[in-house]
Amino acid sequence: MKTTQILFTDVSSQTWIEEQLLNAESHPEFSQQADWSIQKRQLHGGSSEGVDLIEVNNGRLKLTVLPTRGMGIWNGMLEDLPLGWNSPVKSPVNPAFVNLSERGGLGWLSGFNELICRCGLISNGPPGTDADGNPLESELTLHGRIANTPAHYVAVELDPADGGWLRITGRMSEGMLFGSQLQLESTLETQLGSASFTIRDRVTNVGASEAELELLYHINVGAPFLEAGAQFAIPFEEMAPRDPRAAEGVTDYQTYLGPTPDYAEQAYYFQPVADELGVTPALLSDSRGKLGFLVEFKKAGLPCFTLWKNTQPEAAGYVTGLEPGINFPNFRATEREQGRLKGLKPGERYETEFKVSILNNSDSVDAIRQKITKLTQQSPSVIHESPHPRFS
Helix, strand or coil, rough: CCCCCEEEEEHCEEECCCEEEEEECCCCCCCCCCEEEEEEEEEECCCCCEEEEEEECCCCCEEEEEECCCCCCEEEECCCEECCCCCCCCCCCHHHCCCCCCCHCCHHHHHCCCCCCCEEECCCCCEEEEECCHHHCCCEEEECCEEECCEEEEEEEEEEECCCEEEEEEEEEEECCCCCCEEEEEEEEEECCCCCEEEEEEEEEECCCCEEEEEEEEECCCCCCCCCCCEEEECEEEEEEEHHHHHCCCCCCCCCCCCCCCCCCCEEEECCCCCCCCCEEEEEEECCCEEEEEEEEEEECCCCCEEEEEECCCCHEEEEEEECCCCCCCCCHHHCCCCCEEEECCCCCCEEEEEEEEEECHHHHHHHHHHHHHHHHCCCCCEEECCCCCCC
């Protein structure tokens, strides 16, 4: 059987489909399994006006992809388990209503509510003025622009191999005249009936000059995985708190508080350890060890990992971030000094890959915990009790 491709958006050919439903009835040649579907539609009203939304259902796992917001994943469900978090920003926000420069460069936060969004591509740290970069790109805003960049190309692929795969590919361009010219192509894939999905990204410098690249995946998890007593685990060589506030909790970084009034965020930077396949597992499990949110990333493309703890009250956004990246989310000048910026020559590409799996029983959670313990035992895990200049 052949793979079927369906084009939803292509600005170059002026192709755009506002609504479409793909399922076993419309494509029986792909799979007659009745409960898979891909539905494209557009949101209307308020700040969500004009946001394209693609709902992917593999028969067990449901994900909501936002092409208008850089191919981020708004939320999901595995059977009756919600995936995501309860952000004060309730609905997807059209980037047209996001002023990245407002409030001292923190405008990115006015659209932040996704399960997964990207930070980059020319910067992914705090706002400020980077005097050593391209003068036209020196005024940086929080976490960059790619999460607020609409896809100019979106296509779906129905692959019947190995029981059936659903794939969605989007392309975004970030650049300007006399500035960097970067193109991101992202593909999300999930197998019918599985409890996991994989994201593969490729960034290409389509400009005529070398460009600096930063990229971090803000993977944001709330209840039921996050709760009082929830545990985080990752195999690592070295870890340091980002700042003095994070240093206050460095001895107990693995354990989470419940929703806590007046809590101030904490972040920890890791140099991860990978298995024999070059993959690092990062696990968030609930207090009983019966549920797990697992991120497995290829260390070759994502050599840095940030743990973000933000256990504010539910109404303020009770969430934690499991964040693999090319670099740490420091100011761009700091990352340049530490040699963590990726320089892309004209035509050069950079690829990343990670997989998210939902573990819904204690046996699967224990198996990953044991794997992390074995990887940790391969090398000493150095924990700095205060911020370290090599990290932040």
